[in-house]
Amino acid sequence: MSRPSDAQDRFSDDAVAVNPRLGPLEWLRWGWRTLTSMRTALLLLLALAVAAVPGSLIPQNSSDPNGVIQYQQANPGLSKVVEALQGFDVYTSFWFSAIYLLLFISLIGCVVPRLRHHWTAMRKAPPRTPSRFTRLPYSSSVRLRGVDVDAAVDAGSGCSARAATAPPGTARACRPSAATCARPGTSCSTAHSSAC
Incomplete structure (x- = not known):
């Protein structure tokens, strides 16, 4: 492949670059x-x-x-x-x-x-955990049929004792979103169904 006829490596007004002397x-x-x-x-x-x-x-x-x-x-x-x-x-x-x-x-x-x-990076507080995992790019959901999510989570995490002692009419300390996930046939985020 040949170079174009008007290609120039140097121009007439270019000065030779001289590096400064180092002391x-x-x-x-x-x-x-x-x-x-x-x-x-x-x-x-x-x-x-x-x-x-x-x-x-x-x-x-x-x-x-x-x-x-x-x-x-x-x-x-x-x-x-x-x-x-x-x-x-x-x-x-x-x-x-x-x-x-x-x-x-x-x-x-x-x-x-x-x-x-x-x-300073080691002494900094860690970043806050996101409150809505569904906004994360790799969140996923699972459709649960015929499974009582509250019972499964309580059995796996030991939350049943705390949930049983909570006064009636108060939100459970373990899973604030359990009511929406417990219904059969609803779609639940895996982060909500696995975290207590």
Whole structure:
């Protein structure tokens, strides 16, 4: 597919964009923002997992010193390279320690600025329960035939004792909408028929 004849990548009046020079403070700020981003934390976590692989494949001095000696005798040339890269002491090596220290700093930098927001969200009162469940998008109704809803709900929830002690002519504390659902052949909301 060819480009149109009038397509231009640059125009004659475009100036070349020049980024400002960064001083030491700006470089520090950029480094801190890069280190404390969630993307960097995830990349460091992945790097830590990859860096742990040689510790599982190569015998370690801390857990299997005899295996290290056997590996050095079986592979004399390769064992010098592995020793230079601290492959026999992976979990105490400088590069593994650098990865997990950077990960630790990155996670602290990610979590600490968000602590106030999470603390206030945790201390907030939960939202109120909706009073009419039929307005919710996933509410449903069930047609009950020949079932006494009051008796079924009272038997399953232990409300019969409270309903029996309620004075005559007062609304029941357990189910204020039970009268409308108790009639056979009427449609009741599942939220009303299951909640006491």
